Amino acid sequence: MHAAVDALAAALHEYVGTAVGVRAEFGASEADEDPRVLALEAAIGSLNAQLYDALHGSLGMHPDLSSLVWASDEELGAGADADAPPAPEVAEPFYLGFVVGPGRTPDTSLDAVIDFLDNAGEQVVAALVESGFDVPEWAASRGEAADFEGYGDAGDDPTGGAL
Template sequence: MSHEDATHGPTPLGAVDPAPMHAAVDALAAALHEYVGTAVGVRAEFGAAEADEDPRVLALEARVGTLNAQLFDVLHGALGIHPDLTSSVWEPDEDAAADDADAAPADLVEDTFALEYVVVTRPGGPDLDDVVGLLDSWGHEAHARLTEAGYDVPEWGVGRGTDEHEEDDR
């Protein structure tokens, strides 16, 4: 979809049929409910590490990731917005909030890091839509490891396609 079409313009869209968006949410919700049921069953049989790697759990995680991408696409296509619906945000604990409040802006050092992949699939291979879900789950792991190492990670995300902002910097 071009970012030059009416859905991305400054003019309000007026009447928009929300039915396809609700259908995408319903499909995602059903997959999440199935995931919970499967994860509870798998965890009743296996330890946490085995459950994390169980093919049934991984397949549903990939399906949820695909459905999340489809929800993004239907919202983007109909409304022109870029919804951030897969981020996980936890409130900082009180000690961390106190540390941040005491720090002068000059005491804080912030930087942005990026890791990019070019991913290719062959006919009959896995669906490229599954990549976002996989990267999102690995992003959670990276976030946890960075936090355990003492870093604050106030935001992170997974995206697909060329970073539009990257073009602006050139």
């Protein structure tokens, strides 16, 4: 496992050195498409997969090693006591967005869509509760994500709640 980590670390160091050199020589936009940079990105992806396989084969884990997370150390819990129980989670809003066009027959209108979503919402809530989740509020809305007072603001979401 440590050999896989060492190989990945070496490739990352080589990538940084190459990317800095290519950018200095050609500029940022060209650096993204430079064959040396692309080759190193492919190699890093392969080495990351090898590390995954090593961890999975040795420890039986399914590690998520390729997610990108923009958060502070505090938000990620860095430096926290590893033996401490996890902090309780708080409720937060989730959104599922649709863009729906007019129906193909004259007896359908966009006004009927909210009824479909409301019925689907009831089924989702029932499934979530049956799975052990607490669903203190839910809503079907048209035009923008519902605002759940005290649970975050759709305006805080860069997508505005839409996908």
